[in-house]
Amino acid sequence: MYTQKVMEAFQNPKNVGEIEDYDGMGMIGSEACGDIMQVFIKVENGVITDAKFKTFGCAAAIATSSTATEMIKGMTVDEALAVTNKKVIDVLGGLPPQKIHCSVLAEQAIKAAIEDYKSRAANA
Amino acid sequence: MENRIYLDHAATTPVDPRVLQKMLPYFTEKFGNPNSQHAFGRETVTAVDDARDTVAALIGAKPSEIYFTSGGTEADNWALRGAAHAFASRGKHLIVSAVEHPAMIATAKELQKEGFSVTFAEVDEYGAVDMAKLERAIRPDTTFVGVMTANNEVGTIQPVREIAALCKSRGVAFFTDAVQAAGALPLNVGDMGADMLSFSGHKFYGPKGVGVLYVRSGLRIGRIITGGHQERSMRGGTTNVAGVVGLAEALRLACAEQAQSAAYVSALRDRFIARVLKEIPYIKLNGHPQNRLPANANFSFRYVEGESLLFSLDLNGIAVSSGSACSSGSLEPSHVLLAMGLPEGLAHGSVRFTFGKDNTMAEVDRTVDVLKETVVKLRALSPLFPKELKNEVFPQEA
Numbered sequence: 331m332y333t334q335k336v337m338e339a340f341q342n343p344k345n346v347g348e349i350e351d352y353d354g355m356g357m358i359g360s361e362a363c364g365d366i367m368q369v370f371i372k373v374e375n376g377v378i379t380d381a382k383f384k385t386f387g388c389a390a391a392i393a394t395s396s397t398a399t400e401m402i403k404g405m406t407v408d409e410a411l412a413v414t415n416k417k418v419i420d421v422l423g424g425l426p427p428q429k430i431h432c433s434v435l436a437e438q439a440i441k442a443a444i445e446d447y448k449s450r451a452a453n454a
Numbered sequence: 455m456e457n458r459i460y461l462d463h464a465a466t467t468p469v470d471p472r473v474l475q476k477m478l479p480y481f482t483e484k485f486g487n488p489n490s491q492h493a494f495g496r497e498t499v500t501a502v503d504d505a506r507d508t509v510a511a512l513i514g515a516k517p518s519e520i521y522f523t524s525g526g527t528e529a530d531n532w533a534l535r536g537a538a539h540a541f542a543s544r545g546k547h548l549i550v551s552a553v554e555h556p557a558m559i560a561t562a563k564e565l566q567k568e569g570f571s572v573t574f575a576e577v578d579e580y581g582a583v584d585m586a587k588l589e590r591a592i593r594p595d596t597t598f599v600g601v602m603t604a605n606n607e608v609g610t611i612q613p614v615r616e617i618a619a620l621c622k623s624r625g626v627a628f629f630t631d632a633v634q635a636a637g638a639l640p641l642n643v644g645d646m647g648a649d650m651l652s653f654s655g656h657k658f659y660g661p662k663g664v665g666v667l668y669v670r671s672g673l674r675i676g677r678i679i680t681g682g683h684q685e686r687s688m689r690g691g692t693t694n695v696a697g698v699v700g701l702a703e704a705l706r707l708a709c710a711e712q713a714q715s716a717a718y719v720s721a722l723r724d725r726f727i728a729r730v731l732k733e734i735p736y737i738k739l740n741g742h743p744q745n746r747l748p749a750n751a752n753f754s755f756r757y758v759e760g761e762s763l764l765f766s767l768d769l770n771g772i773a774v775s776s777g778s779a780c781s782s783g784s785l786e787p788s789h790v791l792l793a794m795g796l797p798e799g800l801a802h803g804s805v806r807f808t809f810g811k812d813n814t815m816a817e818v819d820r821t822v823d824v825l826k827e828t829v830v831k832l833r834a835l836s837p838l839f840p841k842e843l844k845n846e847v848f849p850q851e852a
Contacts, residue, residue: 332765337765337769340765341769343835346834346835357837361797361798361799361802361838362799363798364759364778364787364798364802365759366837367837368837384835384836385835385836386757386758386759386835386836386837386838387759387762388759388761388762388765388778389761389762389765391759391762392762392835
């Protein structure tokens with residue numbers, strides 16, 4: 331049911347962990363729903379220089395977390411806001427229909443991290 | 455993959471080669487339709503009759519009380535729907551336990567839409583039906599109580615005899631879904647006091663696509679599959695001859711070898727449970743600690759989601775199942791674990807391991823070793839794992 335790329339990203343996820351001195355952090359989901367994603371970003375001159383995540387969730391949630399954080403590194407925050415779950419799914423070669431909702435988590439967590447970064451920057 | 459380890463025997467089992475041998479002639483040379491009048495048909499009638507006699511004798515029933523179906527789901531649908539409709543003039547209240555298989559739960563919900571009133575009988579923390587609550591739930595218009603013999607997810611064995619006695623005293627038909635119990639526990643409809651009972655061939659090393667509904671003689675339920683005169687006009691459809699032959703042989707072998715198989719798989723299971731409890735922290739054994747099916751172990755691993763654990767084990771060649779929402783294809787975690795009062799987080803983190811007669815102690819040990827690595831890896835990924843805790847597992851005792 332999962333593509334080879336999904337299983338690979340799930341088995342060897344990239345960017346796992348936390349950034350101590352992060353510039354933005356977003357956390358989406360709930361334990362009750364069975365998936366939670368936490369994203370940390372480091373931003374310099376409007377460019378995301380580092381991104382890390384922690385995810386409680388299924389193989390699809392972990393694979394999309396890894397791929398999405400990999401995609402936004404090097405992007406400007408505005409470019410990163412345009413990274414949709416559909417783009418992440420395309421990079422992974424597709425997800426089973428019942429798993430699409432799991433990929434929305436990564437998109438939302440990244441958006442939340444960027445919101446957090448923007449509000450911190452505005453208040454700085 | 456080499457050295458695969460199959461620990462999902464509650465989902466299905468491989469067909470025993472002895473069973474397959476009995477079935478094979480009925481695909482090729484003895485292919486006749488038992489409804490046909492000629493010799494080709496007649497030779498298969500004998501096979502179906504023999505299978506029915508065998509099954510009846512093994513569960514303490516009469517051959518006329520045995521109906522062959524396409525499996526456990528059809529038998530469950532039939533028992534519930536057939537009883538509900540046949541007894542509707544006496545009352546339209548039905549009781550099924552909250553931990554029944556979806557074959558029962560979904561059918562009960564359909565019947566609600568048709569105007570039946572349904573009570574989902576509550577269970578205790580181990581998944582056993584609360585007898586006091588069940589007794590209070592029975593109303594004058596209750597016609598049917600359905601409680602499984604043992605639960606498919608957590609393995610808890612239900613107090614079937616007590617439930618049967620209660621139903622008898624209140625004049626309510628009692629059905630038990632014995633799909634998980636057949637082959638694993640001694641099964642006798644008289645001892646159990648069941649008015650109706652279902653099981654399926656593929657859970658005890660028989661073929662898929664064939665099951666049984668026992669209906670006590672004198673109890674008249676409605677049909678759900680209309681068609682020809684098969685199964686004494688109660689269930690249309692050409693008999694799955696090879697299937698019923700295989701089911702009967704598999705049940706015969708399972709009953710003959712029941713005590714020894716149960717001792718063997720429970721020894722594997724007990725070692726597995728003992729090692730997991732000692733070596734992996736922050737876990738919960740789901741289901742009753744003793745009063746459970748011999749093959750079943752079910753754990754919730756805190757801070758870890760069950761489907762990710764399932765696929766991590768799968769990548770290591772180990773096959774298990776999970777009660778997480780993501781495994782079930784719905785957004786809800788296991789209804790069984792929620793009915794037992796488990797918090798949703800723990801329900802999402804549940805994994806079922808069901809052992810079989812071909813598993814070995816070495817496989818049990820390898821599974822625990824892989825499980826330990828996997829749980830540590832997934833907890834390191836989990837935003838829920840508390841920073842003040844150490845993400846560790848403990849060595850196996852010498």
